[in-house]
Amino acid sequence: MAPAEDPRFERDARDRLGQRCVRSLVAFAAGDVLVTFGAAAVHDRPSRMTLQVSQHQHIELTPAFLAFTNHSCDPNACFDVERRAVVALRPIAPGDEVTFFYPSTEWTMASPFECHCGSARCLGQIAGASQLPPGALSGHSVAPHVARQLAQRVPPSSGAR
Numbered sequence: 001m002a003p004a005e006d007p008r009f010e011r012d013a014r015d016r017l018g019q020r021c022v023r024s025l026v027a028f029a030a031g032d033v034l035v036t037f038g039a040a041a042v043h044d045r046p047s048r049m050t051l052q053v054s055q056h057q058h059i060e061l062t063p064a065f066l067a068f069t070n071h072s073c074d075p076n077a078c079f080d081v082e083r084r085a086v087v088a089l090r091p092i093a094p095g096d097e098v099t100f101f102y103p104s105t106e107w108t109m110a111s112p113f114e115c116h117c118g119s120a121r122c123l124g125q126i127a128g129a130s131q132l133p134p135g136a137l138s139g140h141s142v143a144p145h146v147a148r149q150l151a152q153r154v155p156p157s158s159g160a161r
């Protein structure tokens with residue numbers, strides 16, 4: 001049987017562009033767990049709707065509405081892949097859209113896009129952590145598998161090392 005809808009989140013919410021999004025109907029404080037998540041299915045490649053939880057695992061999220069969580073370069077939540085929990089990064093008010101920073105979990109995204117989040121920190125093209133210049137991830141908490149891959153990344157050849 002499908003799990004019950006979570007009444008704390010608006011069902012079939014839309015953002016200002018008419019895109020599906022996740023909107024909270026209740027308040028959360030920074031550090032609160034909004035919801036815990038699990039895997040409806042596990043894949044070895046990313047798709048538009050998956051969340052990367054380790055170097056080779058991409059999950060279809062349950063509860064399913066979480067797949068509509070949009071990206072922001074200045075997010076109010078993060079997906080903690082170790083605790084399997086969506087955690088508030090700052091206070092969230094009723095009516096706020098819930099967003100997270102896709103490159104915090106996604107190394108190489110299946111569906112890159114041009115971000116128009118409007119944040120002063122907006123990075124523009126969002127294609128996964130592997131595609132960002134060094135330093136673009138500073139200030140963002142990233143999942144352990146992303147941190148590991150960043151540490152292993154061969155620095156671009158500077159020619160004069």
Ligand SMILES: [Zn+2]
Binds near residue numbers: 072115119124
């Ligand atoms: Zn942005």
